[in-house]
Amino acid sequence: MEINMILSNNKDFKYGLKRGMPIAFGYIPVAITFGLMAVSGGLSPWLAVFISLSNLTSAGQFAGTNLIIQGAGYLEITMTTLIINIRYMLMSLSLSQKIDPEISLKQRLIFGFGITDETFSVASVEKGRLSYSYMIGLIIGPIIGWTLGTAIGATISSALPPALGNAMGIALYAMFIAIIIPPAKKSKPIFIIIIISILITILLKYISIFGFISSGFRVIIATVIAAAIGAAIWPINPENDC
Amino acid sequence: MPNPIIAVILMAAAAYIPRVVPLITVTKEIDNIYIKSFLKYVPFAVLGSLTFPDIFYSTGEFITALCGTAIALFLAYKEKSLVVVALAAILTVYITSFLI
Numbered sequence: 001m002e003i004n005m006i007l008s009n010n011k012d013f014k015y016g017l018k019r020g021m022p023i024a025f026g027y028i029p030v031a032i033t034f035g036l037m038a039v040s041g042g043l044s045p046w047l048a049v050f051i052s053l054s055n056l057t058s059a060g061q062f063a064g065t066n067l068i069i070q071g072a073g074y075l076e077i078t079m080t081t082l083i084i085n086i087r088y089m090l091m092s093l094s095l096s097q098k099i100d101p102e103i104s105l106k107q108r109l110i111f112g113f114g115i116t117d118e119t120f121s122v123a124s125v126e127k128g129r130l131s132y133s134y135m136i137g138l139i140i141g142p143i144i145g146w147t148l149g150t151a152i153g154a155t156i157s158s159a160l161p162p163a164l165g166n167a168m169g170i171a172l173y174a175m176f177i178a179i180i181i182p183p184a185k186k187s188k189p190i191f192i193i194i195i196i197s198i199l200i201t202i203l204l205k206y207i208s209i210f211g212f213i214s215s216g217f218r219v220i221i222a223t224v225i226a227a228a229i230g231a232a233i234w235p236i237n238p239e240n241d242c
Numbered sequence: 243m244p245n246p247i248i249a250v251i252l253m254a255a256a257a258y259i260p261r262v263v264p265l266i267t268v269t270k271e272i273d274n275i276y277i278k279s280f281l282k283y284v285p286f287a288v289l290g291s292l293t294f295p296d297i298f299y300s301t302g303e304f305i306t307a308l309c310g311t312a313i314a315l316f317l318a319y320k321e322k323s324l325v326v327v328a329l330a331a332i333l334t335v336y337i338t339s340f341l342i
C-alpha cells in the first residue's frame with residue numbers, strides 16, 4: 001500500500017514533468033526576449049536572471065523591469081506588477097478546486113510559486129484531481145526554461161540580430177494561442193467565451209473613456225465578465241466534467 | 243533611483259501573494275455550479291484577453307505580427323504542440339520582416 005502510493009506519486013511527478021516540457025521550451029524564446037530587454041536597459045545579467053527566477057511571470061516582470069529601468073518608485077513598481085498579477089488569484093482559486101484536498105498548507109505554499117498562465121492552463125485541462133507530485137513535476141521545467149532563457153538572452157544581447165529579437169516578441173502570444181485553440185475547436189461555449197473576452201479587452205483598450213484602466217485590470221474585467229456570461233449560459237454538467 | 247534588488251523583491255512578492263492566497267484560504271470544494279462553471283471558463287477568458295489585441299504589437303511591426311498570428315492560429319487549429327506553434331510564429335515574423 002505504502003509502496004504503491006510512492007510509486008503512483010512518482011508516476012504523477014514524471015507525468016507532470018512531461019506535461020511541463022513544452023511550456024519550458026516555449027518559455028525559452030520569450031525569456032531570451034526578456035533577458036535582452038533587461039540588459040539593453042542597463043541592468044546586469046545577474047539581476048535579469050534573479051528577476052526571472054524570483055518572479056516567474058511574463059507580463060508582470062516585463063512591466064516591472066521597465067519601471068526599474070525608468071527609475072520609478074517602489075510603490076509604482078509594486079502596484080503595477082500587483083495589478084498585472086492579480087489574475088493569478090483567479091487561476092489559484094480555480095486550481096484550489098482541482099487539486100487533491102489532502103495537499104498540505106506547506107505544499108500549497110511551495111507549488112503555488114509555479115502557477116503561471118501556461119502551467120495553470122495545462123493543469124486545468126487535466127482529467128481528475130491534481131496531486132502535489134504532479135504540480136511539482138509540472139512547474140520544474142518551466143522554472144528552469146524561464147531562468148535559463150533569461151540567462152541566454154542576457155548574455156547574447158549584443159550578438160543577436162535585432163530582427164530576430166523583434167520576432168521573438170510573438171513567442172509568448174503564440175503559446176497562448178496553442179493553448180486555447182484546441183479546446184475552443186471542440187467546445188462552442190469556450191469559443192464564444194474567448195471571443196467575448198477579446199471583444200471586451202478591445203473595447204477597454206481603444207475607447208478613450210476607458211483609458212484610465214491599466215492593462216492588468218483590462219484582463220481582469222474581460223475575464224470576469226466573459227467567464228460569468230459563460231457560466232450563466234452554459235453551466236457545466238457536474239456529472240461529466242470539472 | 244531605487245535599489246533594484248529591493249524593487250525586484252517587491253515585484254516577487256506581488257507575483258507570489260496572488261498565487262497562494264486563494265490556494266491556502268479556499269480548501270473546501272465549492273459546490274455552487276455557477277461558480278464552478280465560472281472557474282472552468284476563467285483560463286480561456288484570461289488567455290484570450292492577454293493575447294488579443296496585444297499580439298499585433300508584439301513584434302514592432304503590425305504586418306509581420308499579423309502573419310505570425312495567422313500561422314500560429316493555423317498550427318494551433320491543427321493541434322500542434324506549444325513549441326512548434328511558438329517557433330513557427332517566430333520564424334514567420336522573422337522571414338516576413340525581410341519581405342516588407
